[in-house]
Amino acid sequence: MDELAIDVRNLSKRYELYAKPQHRLMQMLFRGRRQFFGEFWPLRDISFEVKKGEAVGIVGRNGAGKSTLLQIIAGVLLPTQGEVTVRGRVAALLELGSGFNPEFTGRENAYLNGSILGLSRAEMDAAMPEIIRFAGIGEFFDQPVKHYSSGMMVRVAFAVQVQLNPDVLIVDEALAVGDALFQKRCYQRIRELRERGVAILFVSHDIESVRTFTDRALLLDKGRLAVAGPSSEVVLAYRKLLHDEENRAKQGEIAEHKAALQARAASVEVAPAVAGTGEEEPASIASETSVVSEAAERAMDQSHDGTKFEFGSLEAMITDVTVFDGQNEECTTFYTGDKIKIAVKFVIREDMDKLYVNLRIRNKEGIKMYSWGTFNQDAELIAHRRDGFIFWNQKFRAGEEHTVVFTMDACVLGENFYEVQASLIHQQSMNFADQAILHWMDEAAFFMIRARVDTHFFGGVCDLHMHANLLSDGRAELARGA
The missing domain is CATH 1.10.287 (Helix Hairpins)
Structure with missing residues (x-):
């Protein structure tokens, strides 16, 4: 129990919906002997635990109950049923900046917000230089908040919250506002807190962030806990939903x-x-x-074998994914710079065209290293008006079997273990967003990349093919393209 930061047991939340204002008064007068309201339960019987230093993601459609759950854990709302135990100080990044006084400056609002969070004047004085640096809004810090953009307000509010040195950090889409540099600083700060043993609850519609940033995840659906487990599996279940x-x-x-x-x-x-x-x-x-x-x-x-790693409407199905080397031999271990081929075999179950065969490659940490497919190739040919075979125009007939071979002439990936995800997609128009998944397969294949330490060693996730020159006259040589 000492390792737990958050313990949620049989949590439910009910809202009372009154059709008329007088019904609320009648409910009080009858003292519960009659019910004059309708019931809405955004949460039903939720149970889970979060350990110290653990990052847990929460995903689900709009209205699934994610924000309600976080507000109860943060102490903003009270549960109708069940218990929530939170050990230690909580920093909740919920609706950041909503409590700011628009007439106060950023500095004044920072002191006000800090006092509400329990920080003393001396603690805020000590933290103020770091808050100013982290917020990064320059001279606007001493201007009234009413002149701020929403992103500037979030910057100041986040900078104050992370000075709490919390035991539990709750993040609800707070990083969606702000530029890329600010988001980088936020993620870096959250990682630092996690390394110090802070428990993190992370809600985001960016499922790639949930998959790579958290250890475990929860999928909420219509107020109930639908799936709980490793983040990669929960994200797949969410996509399937x-x-x-x-x-x-x-x-x-x-x-x-x-x-x-x-x-x-x-x-x-x-x-x-x-x-x-x-x-x-x-x-x-x-x-x-x-x-x-x-x-x-x-x-x-139509139905498929029900494995947890695949889903789709199955008008076409992937039957095999195999990795080959440059000599067309099956292989699972390569070196950076090697030729790698990935063959995706599939069967057509209904007459169709506008098919898109796609691959994703992820490292063992779950980070998406590359996503590419036949439609990317088609789009490039069309955009540059070059001649070539347009896969998207190909008409397929039910019962046919085909194979698409993806080739990396010189693999640039760094040393790691990689997963191949494959998918068949009905690409309904030239808009990448206009898609329907026919068959998606996680863990379709695997391969390992090693480094030749003596001749081809580098650090990082990929080879950027750099070279170095010693310049005698920097400007002159650079001007000539050295």
């Missing part, structure tokens, strides 16, 4: 379209002599109805 919801919405659209076509067909049968229709229209509509119906039924009936 979003995909399934999108798929159900599309199936609903198909069903509505089918019903509309059937209604049109029925109206033609009732009145076949409508001008300009002839006898061909019922057959045409019936044919379209049949195709849509079969597509809907296949979408509902």
